[in-house]
Amino acid sequence: ENVLTQSPGTVSLSPGERATLSCRASQSVAGNYLAWYQQKPGQAPRLLIYHAYNRATGVPDRFSGSGSGTDFTLTISRLGPEDFAVYYCQQYGSSPITFGQGTRLEIK
Amino acid sequence: QVQLQESGPGLVKPSQTLSLTCTVSGDSISSGNYYWSWTRQQPGKGLEWIGYIHHSGSTHYTPSLQNRLTISIDTSRNQFFLHLTSVTAADTAVYYCAKAVPVYFDPWGQGVLVTVSS
Numbered sequence: 001e002n003v004l005t006q007s008p009g010t011v012s013l014s015p016g017e018r019a020t021l022s023c024r025a026s027q028s029v030a031g032n033y034l035a036w037y038q039q040k041p042g043q044a045p046r047l048l049i050y051h052a053y054n055r056a057t058g059v060p061d062r063f064s065g066s067g068s069g070t071d072f073t074l075t076i077s078r079l080g081p082e083d084f085a086v087y088y089c090q091q092y093g094s095s096p097i098t099f100g101q102g103t104r105l106e107i108k
Numbered sequence: 109q110v111q112l113q114e115s116g117p118g119l120v121k122p123s124q125t126l127s128l129t130c131t132v133s134g135d136s137i138s139s140g141n142y143y144w145s146w147t148r149q150q151p152g153k154g155l156e157w158i159g160y161i162h163h164s165g166s167t168h169y170t171p172s173l174q175n176r177l178t179i180s181i182d183t184s185r186n187q188f189f190l191h192l193t194s195v196t197a198a199d200t201a202v203y204y205c206a207k208a209v210p211v212y213f214d215p216w217g218q219g220v221l222v223t224v225s226s
Contacts, residue, residue, distance in 0.1 A: 001171075035212040037155075044204055044216035045155065056214060088155055092211035096170040097157040 002027045004100035012108040019076040021103045023089035030093030036074045040085045110135035112217035126192040130205030137186045138163040143208035144188045148201040195224045
């Protein structure tokens with residue numbers, strides 16, 4: 001299976017700063033079929049990005065995805081107070097579908 | 109817009125079968141080339157994809173659970189189901205259903221906590 005490793009595990013930033021989250025795959029992700037989700041405590045995950053760089057409906061444009069092959073990045077250009085959460089990447093280019101272990105974005 | 113809601117027992121005894129229902133509203137479960145998916149999250153842990161089903165009945169399961177897992181669908185009721193046999197404490201988790209478009213997940217249900225304990 002395609003193992004996804006996210007880094008850092010936890011990042012502490014202040015509102016207004018830029019966040020850069022990494023997701024590295026053990027094998028090339030076919031079709032760049034990679035998604036990013038945001039999860040807040042007690043809530044279900046929310047789709048942010050699909051196909052590596054496409055924003056889901058209603059997602060603010062401060063969220064952007066990039067990358068290809070085995071290395072992908074989620075960037076949040078200017079952190080709002082509502083952006084502090086756990087972020088997961090997911091690959092769906094090969095079976096089984098796999099998720100990264102998550103990056104916790106916390107307020108500094 | 110489409111909404112999903114999980115339901116089922118919150119407590120299951122070890123060795124028994126965990127059965128959950130996902131009810132879909134705002135969309136027909138038979139429309140389009142979508143799959144309907146289950147994912148779980150053990151307490152304090154990350155997300156684990158379980159499997160998904162197409163309205164044709166075609167299924168895909170994660171290898172680690174496929175020997176214990178059945179996902180089924182009832183298009184007349186706009187529902188799909190999860191059955192996991194021979195459960196242990198390791199199956200304690202929040203179980204989420206989601207629409208797979210066709211293999212990224214949007215939207216998700218709110219999730220249901222299932223605890224395996226005697």
